[in-house]
Amino acid sequence: MNAIGTEPYIILSMVLFLMGALGVLIRRNAILLFMSVELMLNSANLALVAFAREWGQVDGHVFVFFVMTVAAAEVAIGLALIVNIFRERQSINIDDLQQMRG
Amino acid sequence: MEFDLWAQLPSVLPEIGLTALAIVVLFADCYGSQATRRNVVYISAVSMALLALVPLIWLPDPALYENGALLWGGMVNYDPLAQIFKVMLLLGGAVTCVLAAGDKGVGDKGEFYLIVIVATLGGMMMSSASDLILVFVALETLSIPLYMLASFRRGDQRSAESGMKYFLYGAFASAIMLFGFSLLYGFTGTTNLAAIADSMNSLGDGLVAVMAALVMVVLGFGFKIGAVPFHFWTPDVYEGAPTPVTAFVSVSSKAASFALLLRFMTAVFPADLVIAGVVIQDFWINLLVVISIISMSLGNIVALRQTNIKRLLAYSSIAQAGYTLIGVAALQGENPDLAVASVSFYMFMYIFTNLLVFGGAILFIAKTDSEEISDLAGLNRRSPWLALFMTIGLLSLGGIPPTAGFFGKFFLFQAAVNANLVGLALIAVTNAIIALYYYLVVIKVMYVDVGPDDDVAIGIPRVYGWSLGITALVVILLGTIIVTPIYNWATLGAAGL
Secondary structure (H helix, E strand, O other): OOOOOHHHHHHHHHHHHHHHHHHHHHOOEHHHHHHHHHHHHHHHHHHHHHHHHHHOOOHHHHHHHHHHHHHHHHHHHHHHHHHHHHHHHOOOEHHHOOOOOO | OOOOHHHHHHHHHHHHHHHHHHHHHHHHHHHOOHHHHHOHHHHHHHHHHHHHHHHHHOOOOHHHHOOOOOEOOOOEOOOHHHHHHHHHHHHHHHHHHHHHOOOOOOOOOHHHHHHHHHHHHHHHHHHHEOEHHHHHHHHHHHHHHHHHHHOOOOOOHHHHHHHHHHHHHHHHHHHHHHHHHHHHHHHHOOOEHHHHHHHHHHHOOOHHHHHHHHHHHHHHHHHHHOOOOOOOHHHHHHHHOOHHHHHHHHHHHHHHHHHHHHHHHHHHOOOOOEEOOEEHHHHHHHHHHHHHHHHHHHHHHHHOOOOEHHHHHHHHHHHHHHHHHHHHHHHHOOOHHHHHHHHHHHHHHHHHHHHHHHHHHHHHHHHHOOOEHHHHOOHHHHOHHHHHHHHHHHHHHHOOOOOHHHHHHHHHHHHHHHOOOHHHHHHHHHHHHHHHHHHHHHHHHHHOOOOOOOOOOOOOOHHHHHHHHHHHHHHHHHOOOOHHHHHHHHHHHHHHO
């Protein structure tokens, strides 16, 4: 059953995490930025589940359920904020968010 | 272990009360009559102030926390530290509600108070959390409402922009922190903060993974408290958010994060944790010392050239986070109790001080529609009380006796010197002198400068004036006669760590 060890999962989750982090730093569209953040959260979820299997516990799985719930709440708020900013600016490019400087 | 509900209940009583209050406020706002809806602000403020009495009076039995007993299946710490921060957060929330009451587009909407209550609930859970799962959930219960609050003013571009920025940076920081948590869990097989340290100690290797987790967690905390180099969101969010929200963000999120930072660092990375010959505590102490020094210096120097009062207070709050980190770094010494007490006392006085300054600013901005410091000219003649309250607050931020800020800084520096961080204390003193300059400039503008609207009086609504007055009184009392009892109470907080 444990034909695949824990390491490949962790390496995959780290790759996903880095992709998400780079996405946040490079992308300029608010929705893509937001998707990158979600990718980071899910990479942490993958790591948690893999670790839970390694330890033979349910703690990690429970953690993942809470993270998913929180991420859902975050999606609701985040999309509302994006709609809000689009109404004000007709743009969701975060480089346009420059009204305040100094 | 047998589950004894009545012994465990007091540890979450304020949270239960707050949840009930949130439901009451929600229904009162949805289905209540006009008169009820107008009174939502008083229902929220008075109930939160009354709930603050519960942790204030009902101190936990030392037998419960001295041997590290945890309640609710290891999720909740019931110790004086959590109680102290719960009192702070509840009082901060109550004052915020009153200060927001008159603000058009913010305080006249009932859901504002609901969101403030839920955010306070998250902060309270943070201050007592002792498990990674609860830490994460509590952190987000605090953060998500704050994103909403920052963009609360409809049809205001700056408010929308501020909420968006806060959300994107905040979600990014908590994702990084969560990955750090998953590493900690993967490495130790437990989510309980105290058990993590034991497990890491017995494993005794995996230095790189522990360091990576540590850096990720510090990054998350650094973001929440607004310390350099994770401060870039602070000025924009502070300037763009509605002013009552700025006041709330600057005190509640910071106090809850410092409570959690103290607990997290002492529990997960304690002094006796040595991995592959490296003392982990030395590493994070040095990290925090560096963050503290650059936060203080950068915050104060950039604040010097600000012309907008909210941006000035934003940079001042970055510097204040730097000062408070001194207390956390002082955990390294022989006397960690002093460090914990100094951080708790500093946050206690900071909440009242900052709410006082922001309270003055909220009224001024609402009446004159200007956020420029130069427009404060002649405030003494327009509203002597408002000028006096703001002066007390600014002097306290600057650390001048007889205000609370003096003792706040005094205890921090004392803790630093006790922990052999004399150099850090000296840098902090130098910084405090620089900071004094820009606080005094604002006071000078209010009292000496002559403005075009000098004869236009600014009226203070009665309830608003009284709450500002009481806050100012607390700031003065904390700097004079109630210093000793509050500091002794804060010292108790160290016992449970």
